[in-house]
Amino acid sequence: MNCNSANCLMEDIPMAKKTIAELLQEAKQLREQESKIKVEMKAKKAAIAIEYADNLPAEEKQKQIAEAEKILTSAKAKAGLLKEQFKIAMKAIKSDVAFAKEILAFVNYKQNNSLPHQKNSFVVEKNLLKFNRDGIKEIVIDISKANWQKEFKAKLALQGINGDDRIADNIVYKASQLIKSNITI
Numbered sequence: 001m002n003c004n005s006a007n008c009l010m011e012d013i014p015m016a017k018k019t020i021a022e023l024l025q026e027a028k029q030l031r032e033q034e035s036k037i038k039v040e041m042k043a044k045k046a047a048i049a050i051e052y053a054d055n056l057p058a059e060e061k062q063k064q065i066a067e068a069e070k071i072l073t074s075a076k077a078k079a080g081l082l083k084e085q086f087k088i089a090m091k092a093i094k095s096d097v098a099f100a101k102e103i104l105a106f107v108n109y110k111q112n113n114s115l116p117h118q119k120n121s122f123v124v125e126k127n128l129l130k131f132n133r134d135g136i137k138e139i140v141i142d143i144s145k146a147n148w149q150k151e152f153k154a155k156l157a158l159q160g161i162n163g164d165d166r167i168a169d170n171i172v173y174k175a176s177q178l179i180k181s182n183i184t185i
Contacts (some may be wrong), residue, residue, distance in 0.1 A: 120171065122178050129175055136161065143179055 018026075053061075121132040127144040129152070136159040141152045149172050156168045 120174070122175055124179060124182050129179065131171070131175065133161075133171075149176060 056064075119134060121130075123130040123132075124143070127142055129141045129143050129148070131139040131141070131152070139152070139155045139159070141148050141155070145151065152172055152175065153168050156162070156171060161168050161171070
């Protein structure tokens with residue numbers, strides 16, 4: 001009978017449909033058979049090893065022991081060689097990492113020691129207050145008016161800085177403190 005595995009399996013299965021319980025029972029039986037076969041195979045291997053060792057002449061045993069020791073010593077030598085190669089490769093990687101860290105340290109040095117970044121900028125010229133902040137356009141307010149603070153807050157709200165979290169209030173407060181400090185009596 002010449003067939004591939006899929007066709008042979010299909011021919012072995014009868015046309016009557018089996019239930020899931022029957023199929024699971026068959027799978028359980030196959031597992032039990034497999035475990036029995038494994039136990040038998042271990043027992044036969046042990047018997048063969050004992051028989052082989054008992055019937056083997058002493059010269060042959062010494063020869064096989066020497067061969068096994070030779071394999072072990074060559075394996076140890078190969079392991080030592082691979083460890084040395086690994087150490088050399090790791091040293092090269094560590095030197096690359098150290099070089100990269102030096103570059104990063106240099107870049108961070110330049111960034112840390114350059115001019116500081118300003119989040120808010122206030123400039124008072126005569127009766128005008130100019131306010132700059134990252135992400136918004138410059139706001140110019142006439143501080144000679146009595147309600148300049150409300151106008152400033154309204155212009156901040158137009159650019160997205162509203163009264164939430166008191167951000168606009170804090171900016172207006174800082175501006176008023178700056179103006180008070182610049183007034184000469």
